[in-house]
Amino acid sequence: MSGTTVSSAPAVNTAKWGSGIGLPEIAEWLRTKNKIVVATHVKPDGDAVGSSIGLVRALNLAQKSAGPVSLPPRARAWYFGPRPSWIKRVVGETPSVSIENVSEIEHEGADAVVIVDTGSWVQVEMIKPWLKSHGPEIAVVDHHAQGDADIAPRRYVDTTNAAAAQPVAELCRLILQKKTLAELPREVAEPLYLGMATDTGWFKHSNVTPKVLRTAADLLATGVDHAALYVNIEQRERLPRLKLLGRALDSLKLYDDNRVAVMTITKKDYAETGAQASDSGGFADHSQTLETVMVTVVLTEADASEFGMEAKAGEKLTKVSMRSKSVAGSVDVNAVAKEFGGGGHVRAAGAKMAMGMEEAKAKLLEGIRKKWNT
Numbered sequence: 001m002s003g004t005t006v007s008s009a010p011a012v013n014t015a016k017w018g019s020g021i022g023l024p025e026i027a028e029w030l031r032t033k034n035k036i037v038v039a040t041h042v043k044p045d046g047d048a049v050g051s052s053i054g055l056v057r058a059l060n061l062a063q064k065s066a067g068p069v070s071l072p073p074r075a076r077a078w079y080f081g082p083r084p085s086w087i088k089r090v091v092g093e094t095p096s097v098s099i100e101n102v103s104e105i106e107h108e109g110a111d112a113v114v115i116v117d118t119g120s121w122v123q124v125e126m127i128k129p130w131l132k133s134h135g136p137e138i139a140v141v142d143h144h145a146q147g148d149a150d151i152a153p154r155r156y157v158d159t160t161n162a163a164a165a166q167p168v169a170e171l172c173r174l175i176l177q178k179k180t181l182a183e184l185p186r187e188v189a190e191p192l193y194l195g196m197a198t199d200t201g202w203f204k205h206s207n208v209t210p211k212v213l214r215t216a217a218d219l220l221a222t223g224v225d226h227a228a229l230y231v232n233i234e235q236r237e238r239l240p241r242l243k244l245l246g247r248a249l250d251s252l253k254l255y256d257d258n259r260v261a262v263m264t265i266t267k268k269d270y271a272e273t274g275a276q277a278s279d280s281g282g283f284a285d286h287s288q289t290l291e292t293v294m295v296t297v298v299l300t301e302a303d304a305s306e307f308g309m310e311a312k313a314g315e316k317l318t319k320v321s322m323r324s325k326s327v328a329g330s331v332d333v334n335a336v337a338k339e340f341g342g343g344g345h346v347r348a349a350g351a352k353m354a355m356g357m358e359e360a361k362a363k364l365l366e367g368i369r370k371k372w373n374t
């Protein structure tokens with residue numbers, strides 16, 4: 001962690017992506033704010049939803065305990081783009097807004113915005129103009145290697161964390177003035193645990209560290225029912241998702257001495273299986289089980305509008321999701337994704353390419369070839 005501590009807000013560090021502030025400063029900055037938006041990336045995943053809901057709950061609990069005056073909750077979460085099927089079960093009664101159209105937020109006010117689990121403009125495209133009008137009052141808490149420094153003057157970025165939920169848990173502890181994470185209320189701990197569990201593939205990916213397990217252990221000590229959470233998130237699939245997986249597996253092709261697996265999912269696949277855009281998550285895990293495969297690529301034929309972008313007529317868009325196996329000689333897929341305007345982590349990264357799937361595939365295979373053993 002690069003914890004450059006600054007004593008007075010606003011701490012403006014727009015030089016480059018990375019931390020410019022400590023979590024205690026962010027907690028202190030939030031203490032006096034009365035209308036807080038917690039936003040996250042388009043197409044929110046478990047870490048995005050878990051981190052944002054945990055933080056909103058902590059902010060509203062801190063407000064409740066601050067005084068006898070009953071005020072409307074000061075924090076709410078914002079989501080946009082396709083949402084996972086389980087989102088309502090995690091959000092519950094916590095204040096949240098699902099934004100379908102930018103016009104819905106035009107007149108929304110906030111005196112502070114916290115963006116969790118991303119710091120990239122392309123990931124928050126839909127609310128970008130709104131964020132631009134709230135420039136100085138934005139903070140980012142993230143764990144990604146890539147981001148845009150000008151998105152927020154207050155940034156806490158620790159790429160050694162497996163999930164954004166880790167620093168967010170610490171932020172919640174500071175907001176609620178608890179000595180340890182194990183003293184967090186269960187309702188705050190549970191979504192944060194979910195964030196860590198999903199970003200680590202339920203604690204099996206290469207990003208698992210002693211630190212994330214210790215944090216998860218502290219959160220479990222609050223009474224989180226991890227077995228029920230697993231069933232609630234991972235074992236309540238609808239048939240169309242499995243049918244879509246079948247189509248994806250049918251499309252699987254191997255390249256480069258069977259080291260690269262590519263699956264393609266077309267709009268037709270979605271239409272004929274009845275699956276939703278959010279149904280393709282985790283497909284790469286299946287092609288990763290092949291012995292010879294080191295890198296998996298999942299290409300999805302997409303619409304710009306799915307990503308909150310203004311769709312131009314006839315514009316092709318391919319969504320790219322890449323995974324790299326944790327073995328010697330494998331490829332840094334973050335480096336590959338970066339070449340195409342995307343990013344993520346060494347073992348998991350993505351991009352959106354403004355071209356058809358075949359063209360995108362050719363370009364990605366070439367990009368991967370350049371990165372072998374480097």
Ligand SMILES: [Mn+2]
Pocket residue numbers: 047048117143162163164199
């Ligand atoms: Mn994450």
